[in-house]
Amino acid sequence: MSPPLSETARTESPELSVVVPVFNESENLAPLVARLVPILERCVSSWELVFIDDGSSDDTLPVLRELHGRDARFRAVSFSRNFGKEIAIAAGLDHARGRAVVIMDADLQHPPEIIETFVERWREGYKNVFGTRVDRTQDSPLRRLLTRRFYQIFENFGEMGLPEGAGDYRLLDRQAVEALKSMGERARFSKGLFAWIGFRSIGVPFQVAERHSGVSKFSYRKLTRFALDGLMSFSTLPLKVWTYVGTIISMLALVMAVYFVIETAVWGADTPGFASLIVSVTFFAGVQLMSLGILGEYIGRIFAEVKRRPLYLVAERLEDDATVEPADPTRPTPRVRA
């Protein structure tokens, strides 16, 4: 029985879709396509490439138009602005029609040759085949250290562990893709979502290559925000911690109360009224923090859900079966998730 196809799968579905989020990668597209296409021709019966232009300001979009004009199997969706790689991946999964979907970076750091192994594993029955980085020497020592710490924190406080070294380079079976598409959460942390959906999974080690051209689009600021997003969408600890802090402070106030009672009984009061004042102030500060923590727990969840904004806005589609809309930022096409 074939898995359910999405509403985007109007024409017949290719065997494999390759989703590539691109943000100012005009220099890398031609080399990527040149290396990728022969491999796809070799290992699958039919394929398509789905580029998600994440609000690039360089020549990326014209290059994509040129590619699409040459061969309709190069499809592209262009965002109205930069929404970030995580959202671009979500859009890629929305638009991919393949029976399996590979997600890869545009900068050739993910060696396309590994796709052959991905496809082999997929044919063996694995639905979630992820590339694992053998070493991270391509990253700076500071980034490596912070990455390591992040995985440790996630392991301890998150809903589930993350496979070490597993990134976004992976193959997903249609079933896994549909599972991911059913998750309409706003704070997208793909690594966490990929681990959360489960399915028969296997890692394929690969060596991260040097970036073909340009520099990494991830500053430490972007990475920090990304790490916080990840932790907050898979752990409620940041909200819950205040409940514990409040409890501890309240208990401390009780201990102080007992101490002051004994002190007054034994030595007498030297500042009348001081003890009851300080005790009640501390106690109620604790209680307030505790109740704020509990409120925060609920409000945090409600806020994220209630906004119900579309995940991304499309300015232009390069697809055979879609009308091409002009890139007009004042009239973007909202795509509301069902």
Ligand code: UDP
């Ligand atoms: N990318 C994107 N939107 C962004 C940042 C990056 O679509 O806001 C894409 C980028 O074009 C590349 C991939 O995500 O294809 C990985 O980005 P990069 O190589 O800069 O990250 P790194 O390899 O340093 O993790």
Ligand code: MG
């Ligand atoms: Mg890169």
